[in-house]
Amino acid sequence: MVSIGELSQQTGVSTQAIRYYEQIKLLPVPKRAGNSYREYDDSDVERLQFVTRARQLDFALGDIAEILAFRDQNEPPCQYVMNVMAQQISAIEERIADLQRLRDELATLHRAGLTMPEDIEMKQCVCHLIKTGLSNEDGNDE
Amino acid sequence: MVSIGELSQQTGVSTQAIRYYEQIKLLPVPKRAGNSYREYDDSDVERLQFVTRARQLDFALGDIAEILAFRDQNEPPCQYVMNVMAQQISAIEERIADLQRLRDELATLHRAGLTMPEDIEMKQCVCHLIKTGLSNEDGNDE
DNA sequence: CTTGACCTTATAGTAACTATAAGGTTTAGC
DNA sequence: GCTAAACCTTATAGTTACTATAAGGTCAAG
Numbered sequence: 001m002v003s004i005g006e007l008s009q010q011t012g013v014s015t016q017a018i019r020y021y022e023q024i025k026l027l028p029v030p031k032r033a034g035n036s037y038r039e040y041d042d043s044d045v046e047r048l049q050f051v052t053r054a055r056q057l058d059f060a061l062g063d064i065a066e067i068l069a070f071r072d073q074n075e076p077p078c079q080y081v082m083n084v085m086a087q088q089i090s091a092i093e094e095r096i097a098d099l100q101r102l103r104d105e106l107a108t109l110h111r112a113g114l115t116m117p118e119d120i121e122m123k124q125c126v127c128h129l130i131k132t133g134l135s136n137e138d139g140n141d142e
Numbered sequence: 143m144v145s146i147g148e149l150s151q152q153t154g155v156s157t158q159a160i161r162y163y164e165q166i167k168l169l170p171v172p173k174r175a176g177n178s179y180r181e182y183d184d185s186d187v188e189r190l191q192f193v194t195r196a197r198q199l200d201f202a203l204g205d206i207a208e209i210l211a212f213r214d215q216n217e218p219p220c221q222y223v224m225n226v227m228a229q230q231i232s233a234i235e236e237r238i239a240d241l242q243r244l245r246d247e248l249a250t251l252h253r254a255g256l257t258m259p260e261d262i263e264m265k266q267c268v269c270h271l272i273k274t275g276l277s278n279e280d281g282n283d284e
Numbered sequence: 285c286t287t288g289a290c291c292t293t294a295t296a297g298t299a300a301c302t303a304t305a306a307g308g309t310t311t312a313g314c
Numbered sequence: 315g316c317t318a319a320a321c322c323t324t325a326t327a328g329t330t331a332c333t334a335t336a337a338g339g340t341c342a343a344g
Contacts, residue, residue, distance in 0.1 A: 004322075020301060035308085035310080062299095092241050203330080
């Protein structure tokens with residue numbers, strides 16, 4: 001039996017986060033010691049480690065809750081997990097593409113800013129570039 | 143003079159978001175018509191367009207507020223903007239690298255899941271892979 | 285004179301927590 | 315026996331950039 005502080009140390013999850021997970025029913029309500037302190041056992045440690053590992057894979061807490069719910073009923077959640085994973089992968093790939101586009105645009109603006117004359121007027125300042133982009137007069141995406 | 147709804151249409155920013163920007167002092171307190179409706183002029187339109195453009199570049203509202211504060215004092219904020227941009231660019235590149243690592247890890251797990259036998263036991267289920275990764279017994283990053 | 289499309293304010297909710305306040309418990313040292 | 319620290323407890327507010335909702339006032343058309 002370990003206290004919340006020990007559980008925190010063993011898993012690297014803050015005590016507040018552990019209480020939060022309990023609150024949103026990701027972790028079961030734990031037993032209490034005589035002094036009303038929470039007490040955890042090995043299965044709690046394992047469950048919380050599962051959660052942190054899934055969080056490292058950027059699974060949403062809601063998804064993790066569903067996966068654990070399957071597990072709690074001894075149904076293998078694999079099919080569900082595989083689906084979540086596939087969705088995660090495409091979502092991440094979209095995010096990467098978005099960020100690459102954004103980085104390119106920012107890099108272009110930044111380079112343009114570097115080549116600007118020292119005696120800056122508002123009209124040719126980087127701020128102007130923020131407004132207009134690099135003179136593409138037509139808006140493009142949604 | 144345009145109403146908040148017209149400003150919203152001209153800029154693509156929702157009326158609630160406009161009121162929110164006013165609340166956090168990103169937009170000035172507007173004049174009111176006799177009926178207490180907000181009234182905006184061209185400078186408000188321009189300012190809000192600047193904000194949306196900067197948001198498209200993923201600038202935080204706090205950064206945008208600082209940039210506009212310079213502008214409001216007729217100081218060219220270019221140096222500041224250039225710094226924010228440079229920070230943004232490296233932050234974005236880090237995020238991209240993180241996401242690429244994550245995607246690779248997920249893709250590996252997903253592939254491993256596809257090759258698993260149909261008669262699944264918990265021990266060899268994808269869930270197990272979530273917990274352990276692909277048998278790398280040593281933790282790696284911070 | 286009512287219906288619908290506007291506008292107003294204020295408040296709560298989102299995700300995944302962190303931080304703070306205000307207090308109870310336990311252990312170690314003096 | 316007392317005090318200080320290092321734990322634990324609950325409840326609440328804050329973070330970011332908004333969206334959604336409630337409950338109501340205003341205005342133009344029919």
